[in-house]
Amino acid sequence: MIVTVTLNPALDKLLTTDNFRLNQISRAEEIILEPGGKGINIGYALSVLGHEVVFMGFVGGRVGDYIEEKLRNFGLTTNFVHLENETRTNIIIVDAQRKTQTQINEPGPFVRPEEMERLKQNFARTLGYAKMVVIAGSLPPGVDPFHAVELVKMAQAKNVPVTINFSEGPFAETIKSHPYLAKPDIRISPTFMGKPMKFKRKRIEVLKKLTEEASIAMLNLGFESYIASRDEVYEVTAPVCQVASTVRINDALLAGAIDALLEGKGIAEAGRKGMATAMAITSSLKGEIESAKDVEVHLDRVEVRKIET
Amino acid sequence: MKLRKVKEIMIRDLTAVSQHATLREVAKILAIRRLAGLPVVDENQKLIGFISEADIIYSIVPSHAQKETVFLRNFAELTRKLSQAGERKVKDYMTANVESISEDDDTYTLADLMLGRNYKSLPVVREGRLVGVVSRAEVCRALMEEKEEGD
Numbered sequence: 001m002i003v004t005v006t007l008n009p010a011l012d013k014l015l016t017t018d019n020f021r022l023n024q025i026s027r028a029e030e031i032i033l034e035p036g037g038k039g040i041n042i043g044y045a046l047s048v049l050g051h052e053v054v055f056m057g058f059v060g061g062r063v064g065d066y067i068e069e070k071l072r073n074f075g076l077t078t079n080f081v082h083l084e085n086e087t088r089t090n091i092i093i094v095d096a097q098r099k100t101q102t103q104i105n106e107p108g109p110f111v112r113p114e115e116m117e118r119l120k121q122n123f124a125r126t127l128g129y130a131k132m133v134v135i136a137g138s139l140p141p142g143v144d145p146f147h148a149v150e151l152v153k154m155a156q157a158k159n160v161p162v163t164i165n166f167s168e169g170p171f172a173e174t175i176k177s178h179p180y181l182a183k184p185d186i187r188i189s190p191t192f193m194g195k196p197m198k199f200k201r202k203r204i205e206v207l208k209k210l211t212e213e214a215s216i217a218m219l220n221l222g223f224e225s226y227i228a229s230r231d232e233v234y235e236v237t238a239p240v241c242q243v244a245s246t247v248r249i250n251d252a253l254l255a256g257a258i259d260a261l262l263e264g265k266g267i268a269e270a271g272r273k274g275m276a277t278a279m280a281i282t283s284s285l286k287g288e289i290e291s292a293k294d295v296e297v298h299l300d301r302v303e304v305r306k307i308e309t
Numbered sequence: 310m311k312l313r314k315v316k317e318i319m320i321r322d323l324t325a326v327s328q329h330a331t332l333r334e335v336a337k338i339l340a341i342r343r344l345a346g347l348p349v350v351d352e353n354q355k356l357i358g359f360i361s362e363a364d365i366i367y368s369i370v371p372s373h374a375q376k377e378t379v380f381l382r383n384f385a386e387l388t389r390k391l392s393q394a395g396e397r398k399v400k401d402y403m404t405a406n407v408e409s410i411s412e413d414d415d416t417y418t419l420a421d422l423m424l425g426r427n428y429k430s431l432p433v434v435r436e437g438r439l440v441g442v443v444s445r446a447e448v449c450r451a452l453m454e455e456k457e458e459g460d
Contacts, residue, residue: 054323079323082341121327125354168359
């Protein structure tokens, strides 16, 4: 069983519209409501790939109930702590004509100390059965990076490997605990660890640096992905493919890689599986995949290249 | 006709409390989740009991409450009793050795157990570990669907 912890889940409200402009009224054509938040997305992809996943974290209010119900309708196992405050909604505007995707994320509900405490207790109880813990996404108000560090250490104390996927602040704190797999979220900031991410050389430098702390590190900018261990670095790219929505690309890359690593594969194959999963997920507007077969068809099309450093 | 298994119809939710949790905490979870009771699990998620709304009410108003009516008339005294009750532990009020059903049992066995013992919901276990819950609503729906498939 894999445990995913989403401390700040969201209801992703995706609207499609043509010719989206600022300061103008637009009419939505398609409206899609899906549970979101990194841990949930990663867990969803892992479950399609055939893993038993327990979804943990915080949900609250009607939005929280909706997320939980949707996950259960998929036959997924939930173990959320329910908050007094309401879970956030993120708005994603997809303009197929202009080929733009605009996203606004809410900060999320305030989490009280006793609610964090309850999460830790629930988390401790599931560790005896977990073969991997994935802690991912932003932190809601009231939750500090040291709480995430505590969760990492609790899992490690029970010999459960940990995957972390945060933006720079919490990432910098948690990677010090030497997780098994680390992937920073670099979507919002153009720089990471003070280095501009638009230069490939800088990305490789960052990646090498991360493997000093984590056993395996991943990094991606859209369909340009990298995976590294202390000894090897691979660049993983996808051929030109049909993309409906890139909302869950980063999470799919990570889920595919975790799946391959749990099967005992090396990092090159993990990078490949990650990219194949991302290709399958992004071909659907909802970010859904039917079965592991939808991922397998892409495996041979992924390019994996070793980088000499 | 092949009957469906409990794991195909159960609600895969693991909301539960430890026996060391306080009644106040349980009451809060029950209110937020609109539930009538919660499974109690040990530190390895093994099912060890069940705590219900009735157990909590009993902790404040036990059946011998008449003897204490005098005290209860005093509002300050009642408030004190309530706040004390909130700090009491689940382990002293839960039903231990609670009935459960295995995720691999079939829906007929489940229905029989529920009706026979008048359970409204049951925890579902795998090797003693809590993996979900199942209520009469799920049993009802499952049995209706079994019938349709058999027609």
